[in-house]
Amino acid sequence: MSSGKVTLLSAGPGDVDLLTLRAARVLACADVVLxxxxxxxxxxxxxxxxxxxxxxxxxxxxxxxxxxxxxLMVRYARRGLHVVRVKGGDALMFGRAGEELAAxxxxxxxxxxxxxxxxxxxxxxxxxISLTHRAHCQGVTFVTAHLQDHREPDWSALAATRTTxxxxxxxxxxxxxxxxxxxxxxxxxPGAVVQxxxxxxxxxxxxRLDRLADAAHAAGLxxxxxxxxxxxxxxARNASARPEATLARAA
Amino acid sequence: MSSGKVTLLSAGPGDVDLLTLRAARVLACADVVLxxxxxxxxxxxxxxxxxxxxxxxxxxxxxxxxxxxxxLMVRYARRGLHVVRVKGGDALMFGRAGEELAAxxxxxxxxxxxxxxxxxxxxxxxxxISLTHRAHCQGVTFVTAHLQDHREPDWSALAATRTTxxxxxxxxxxxxxxxxxxxxxxxxxPGAVVQxxxxxxxxxxxxRLDRLADAAHAAGLxxxxxxxxxxxxxxARNASARPEATLARAA
Numbered sequence: 001m002s003s004g005k006v007t008l009l010s011a012g013p014g015d016v017d018l019l020t021l022r023a024a025r026v027l028a029c030a031d032v033v034l035x036x037x038x039x040x041x042x043x044x045x046x047x048x049x050x051x052x053x054x055x056x057x058x059x060x061x062x063x064x065x066x067x068x069x070x071x072l073m074v075r076y077a078r079r080g081l082h083v084v085r086v087k088g089g090d091a092l093m094f095g096r097a098g099e100e101l102a103a104x105x106x107x108x109x110x111x112x113x114x115x116x117x118x119x120x121x122x123x124x125x126x127x128x129i130s131l132t133h134r135a136h137c138q139g140v141t142f143v144t145a146h147l148q149d150h151r152e153p154d155w156s157a158l159a160a161t162r163t164t165x166x167x168x169x170x171x172x173x174x175x176x177x178x179x180x181x182x183x184x185x186x187x188x189x190p191g192a193v194v195q196x197x198x199x200x201x202x203x204x205x206x207x208r209l210d211r212l213a214d215a216a217h218a219a220g221l222x223x224x225x226x227x228x229x230x231x232x233x234x235x236a237r238n239a240s241a242r243p244e245a246t247l248a249r250a251a
Numbered sequence: 252m253s254s255g256k257v258t259l260l261s262a263g264p265g266d267v268d269l270l271t272l273r274a275a276r277v278l279a280c281a282d283v284v285l286x287x288x289x290x291x292x293x294x295x296x297x298x299x300x301x302x303x304x305x306x307x308x309x310x311x312x313x314x315x316x317x318x319x320x321x322x323l324m325v326r327y328a329r330r331g332l333h334v335v336r337v338k339g340g341d342a343l344m345f346g347r348a349g350e351e352l353a354a355x356x357x358x359x360x361x362x363x364x365x366x367x368x369x370x371x372x373x374x375x376x377x378x379x380i381s382l383t384h385r386a387h388c389q390g391v392t393f394v395t396a397h398l399q400d401h402r403e404p405d406w407s408a409l410a411a412t413r414t415t416x417x418x419x420x421x422x423x424x425x426x427x428x429x430x431x432x433x434x435x436x437x438x439x440x441p442g443a444v445v446q447x448x449x450x451x452x453x454x455x456x457x458x459r460l461d462r463l464a465d466a467a468h469a470a471g472l473x474x475x476x477x478x479x480x481x482x483x484x485x486x487a488r489n490a491s492a493r494p495e496a497t498l499a500r501a502a
Contacts, residue, residue, distance in 0.1 A: 010368075017273040018366065020263070024272060090368070092375045093391065098384030098486055113379070115269065115372045115449070117261075117341070124343045125364045132395070133349030138404050140344065141414060143390030144383070153389050157411045163392060198366070235349055 010116020014199030038088030122198030159184035261367020265450025289339030373449030410435035
């Protein structure tokens with residue numbers, strides 16, 4: 001039996017101080033840190049005694065295969081080391097945590113998970129809005145625009161929920177998804193794109209659905225970004241007019 | 252002009268070490284802390300120089316009216332104080348942040364927001380699963396079972412998204428919502444109830460939809476709890492069998 005283990009640890013969005021106190025404590029005693037592309041590389045400073053390996057898997061780019069990452073975690077844990085696998089946002093949403101946890105269990109490796117802030121919450125913060133203003137909606141739906149089988153999500157079914165939609169990994173399909181959601185929800189429905197949510201280089205645009213893709217392209221926004229759609233985003237107009245718009249960052 | 256301000260600050264779910272590093276820093280220099288019922292009262296220890304006021308608003312109980320809380324924030328901020336309004340989970344989901352931000356802007360008070368971990372992520376952690384295992388679903392929908400106008404959420408529309416459903420504030424309607432979702436998704440669909448997600452007294456049950464309410468009642472589970480429903484929850488069965496099931500806590 002090995003005394004090593006693997007912790008799936010959430011980096012949160014952007015700034016290092018969006019990690020939890022628990023995440024900082026776990027990193028401080030990590031032996032090996034596997035760092036995702038979407039996680040802030042400054043996180044390595046919180047793990048001074050760890051060997052830090054970059055294992056980015058950003059869509060479309062040259063990247064480390066999933067199976068190799070899983071083998072790496074198992075190998076180090078079997079040497080008795082504490083491996084910390086750092087993932088952007090919260091580790092339990094859109095990060096293949098399900099597959100990694102299954103692989104680790106199959107290998108008999110002890111696992112732990114440390115939660116974090118998912119990027120869509122930081123995107124709402126950038127706009128100064130609630131994701132679920134109860135005058136506008138009953139909740140929020142987090143979806144990825146990239147499905148496992150390369151199909152599109154069922155935008156009309158998502159629109160029918162009357163929840164705010166928070167779309168991850170959607171920038172390469174921004175025009176098509178704005179058109180599909182405009183058909184389902186109406187072209188005047190408000191939307192927003194927030195790039196680098198929660199980071200020092202955060203930028204955003206707010207526009208109705210029939211203008212959102214053009215506005216985002218004109219502003220030069222690209223991945224990684226969160227796309228928010230729904231009546232609750234209308235509150236952001238007031239938000240952009242408030243004089244203290246930059247305070248959330250400085251708090 | 253006042254130099255005071257109000258920060259809406261996310262307490263996260265349960266344990267104090269699930270707050271972010273930024274939240275801890277902001278609390279350390281708070282003058283006044285307004286503490287929600289759903290936030291861990293130990294948070295007050297992070298704000299040693301602040302006057303701490305409990306302003307619980309738990310459903311059905313005697314509680315502080317929303318308008319009074321908003322007046323309190325404005326009054327202290329106008330005295331030049333830094334008011335920190337602490338909310339359970341993430342402040343930008345299901346916490347009336349939208350109304351509070353609007354009231355503060357109307358009053359000309361500077362505002363900031365500090366994000367946090369929402370309870371459903373801690374609930375997934377308790378079960379050792381991803382909320383969005385890509386073999387099972389394309390995302391996750393967070394809804395409250397208590398709508399502003401006292402209607403039920405449209406369970407069939409939510410079921411049609413094929414996302415994992417994470418239901419907040421649903422325990423008083425558990426039997427009815429399990430029946431409605433069982434009709435829409437099939438009675439064998441897996442579900443779970445996690446009480447006190449992320450806290451030291453966390454407890455959970457996993458069962459198919461036609462047995463979930465009975466199982467939760469038999470286990471004595473009540474509010475506050477997260478109800479999770481969808482094929483992705485099936486992964487939790489393996490989770491409950493893993494020998495390291497308690498490690499996530501001790502990480």
